[in-house]
Amino acid sequence: MNTLTREPRESDRSQAEQFMTPPASVREIGDGYTLEIEMPGVKKEGLEISVENNELTIIGRRSLPTVEGTLMHRESRPENFRRMFEIDPSIDADKISAKIDQGLVTLTLPKAEHVKPRKITVS
Amino acid sequence: MNLIRYHAPESTPWPALDRWSNLRDELNSFFDMPLSSGFGRTSQLFTGWSPALDLYESGDHFVAIIELPGMRKEDIDISLHDGTLTISGERKHESNNGETAQRTERYVGTFRRSISLPTRVDAGKVSATYEDGILKMTLPKAEEAKPKQIQVS
Numbered sequence: 072m073n074t075l076t077r078e079p080r081e082s083d084r085s086q087a088e089q090f091m092t093p094p095a096s097v098r099e100i101g102d103g104y105t106l107e108i109e110m111p112g113v114k115k116e117g118l119e120i121s122v123e124n125n126e127l128t129i130i131g132r133r134s135l136p137t138v139e140g141t142l143m144h145r146e147s148r149p150e151n152f153r154r155m156f157e158i159d160p161s162i163d164a165d166k167i168s169a170k171i172d173q174g175l176v177t178l179t180l181p182k183a184e185h186v187k188p189r190k191i192t193v194s
Numbered sequence: 195m196n197l198i199r200y201h202a203p204e205s206t207p208w209p210a211l212d213r214w215s216n217l218r219d220e221l222n223s224f225f226d227m228p229l230s231s232g233f234g235r236t237s238q239l240f241t242g243w244s245p246a247l248d249l250y251e252s253g254d255h256f257v258a259i260i261e262l263p264g265m266r267k268e269d270i271d272i273s274l275h276d277g278t279l280t281i282s283g284e285r286k287h288e289s290n291n292g293e294t295a296q297r298t299e300r301y302v303g304t305f306r307r308s309i310s311l312p313t314r315v316d317a318g319k320v321s322a323t324y325e326d327g328i329l330k331m332t333l334p335k336a337e338e339a340k341p342k343q344i345q346v347s
Contacts, residue, residue, distance in 0.1 A: 094299035094300050094301070095297065095299050095300070096295070096297055096298045096299055096300040097295070097296040097297040098293045098294065098295050098296060099293060099294045099295075099296055100292065100293040101292055101293075104296070105293075107264070107300060109263040109264060109300060109327070110263065110327070111261040111262065111263040111326065111327035111328050112261070112326050112327065112328050113326060113327075114326055134326075135328070136259065136325075136328065136330055138248075138250045138257045138259065138330075139250070139252050139257075140250040140251050140252030140253075140255075140256075140257060141250060141251050141252070142248065142249075142250055143249045143250065143251050143312075144247070144248060144249040144309065145248050145249075146246035146247050146248060147246040147247075147248050147259070147261060148246070172264070173262075173263060173264055173265060173266075173324070173325075173326065173327040174261070174262075174263035174264060174326050174327020174328065175263050175264030175327060
């Protein structure tokens with residue numbers, strides 16, 4: 072079986088908005104896949120998930136805490152997050168669900184009924 | 195007369211070629227990684243998890259912000275020792291039977307970040323919140339380190 076997820080090469084880099092690519096993990100469980108993406112600083116309202124032409128796009132817009140004072144040391148990056156995946160044809164795109172908890176987006180991507188393992192009884 | 199026709203032993207013209215193709219695969223898999231992420235993430239592969247940390251200073255306190263997505267509050271430790279703030283913790287691997295990892299970019303395991311603060315802070319008054327995967331610590335400066343206005347009489 073193919074992986075859930077091949078990533079399309081991002082060819083259009085000339086877009087106005089710059090995104091960073093957050094780390095993601097994909098696990099296959101019996102009748103679907105679980106996709107986890109790290110998006111610290113993103114609230115439920117800042118999350119935008121879409122499927123178009125078999126391409127799953129997850130955008131996370133950050134609402135970072137505002138801090139008064141002088142910045143002395145910085146490692147964080149200001150860009151929003153974006154991750155794209157090409158979804159396997161076995162996935163039922165209508166049944167994809169998502170949640171976000173402490174900056175971790177979890178997507179559940181169930182397989183379509185016709186590809187689920189089925190036992191055929193011999194009569 | 196031979197019963198079986200003689201075949202020249204099959205020789206590979208470049209015995210080392212196999213190793214080269216392995217190396218090529220390695221390199222290819224490296225280039226398959228999303229590069230737009232910059233080096234922050236790629237370096238995680240080699241150094242472990244090093245969450246991003248920002249430090250701000252204002253008149254009477256410091257604010258440290260660290261990105262820790264998908265943690266549990268109980269798994270984060272904050273300590274202050276000799277003016278060094280250390281944040282450590284562990285992200286546990288939650289696995290269920292019968293699942294296969296298809297792609298693993300998220301780091302699982304322990305991390306430790308330390309930063310030395312330029313002035314002393316009042317350890318007893320440090321407070322922290324954890325929201326949206328971001329840990330925000332407020333560290334009030336110790337009395338003697340606070341800026342003071344001296345009146346000219």
